[in-house]
Amino acid sequence: MDTPVWKRALLATGWCIRGLVVTTVLVAVAALAIGRFCFDLRYEPILTGSMSPGMPTGTLVALRSEDPSHVTTGEVIAFKPPKPYGEPGGAPVVHRVHSLTKSADGSTVMTTMGDANPVPDPWKIDLSSGTYRTIEFQVPYVGTVITTLRSLGMLGCCAIAAGLLLLYAAARSLRRPLPEAEPAEARNGAVA
Incomplete structure (x- = not known):
């Protein structure tokens, strides 16, 4: 057939x-x-709405290292906030440079602000220390997937992969046609 x-x-x-x-x-x-x-790109998801609407929550940003002397006002950068605002090993903050000023000792101090925030961030960052990254490109929604996978951990990823494989195997078995039954005489070797 x-x-x-x-x-x-x-x-x-x-x-x-x-x-x-x-x-x-x-x-x-x-x-x-x-x-x-x-x-040398690093990828980080945008975790909050502070950079909306340009970078809504769940956007994945690709970050490249930036020489602190090249940081300019208006540029969007990623950085670790100073203590007590940041946590060791925590996610970097992605905000726009609000202002650059010279401190009494001659170093450059940066103030940042999220695009959706009404006031600048409470911290002042000395550009002579720390690592700063600029945005190379962004991909909407992909950061949500990355955040979910990170929160589930490897065990969660393995469980999801195993579940998907089982669903795939079940779908394949449902697609196969059922074998047609043989008449009883043909199984016993009888000729009609």
């Missing part, structure tokens, strides 16, 4: 879509890895 043309077309479309999704994911992962190891 031949499979109808519409069903073959539907199956072929499904395989094409799956292939496209897998290829897209692999290319995206490869691009992120190349950016990380070849161009």
Whole structure:
């Protein structure tokens, strides 16, 4: 019994879509890895709405190291806030440089502010210490996926992968046609 043309077309479309999704994911992962190891990019999700609407919560930003002497007013940068505002090992803050001033000892001091915030941040940052990164590009919504995967940890990722594999196996078994039953005489070797 031949499979109808519409069903073959539907199956072929499904395989094409799956292939496209897998290829897209692999290319995206490869691009992120190349950016990380070849161009010293770091990736961080935007965790709050302080940079909305330009960078809403869940946006993934690619960050490149910046020489502190090149930081300018109006530039969006990532940095670790000073104590007591920041926590060791905590996520960097991504905010716009609000002002640059010279301190009494001649060092440059930076004040930052989120685009959606009504007032500048409470901290003053001495640019002579610390690491600063500028935004190379941003991808909306991808940061939400990264944040979710980080919060679940490796065990969660493995559980999700195993669950997806089980769903895939179940879907494949449902797609297979059932074998046709043989007449009882054919099984016993009887000839009609």
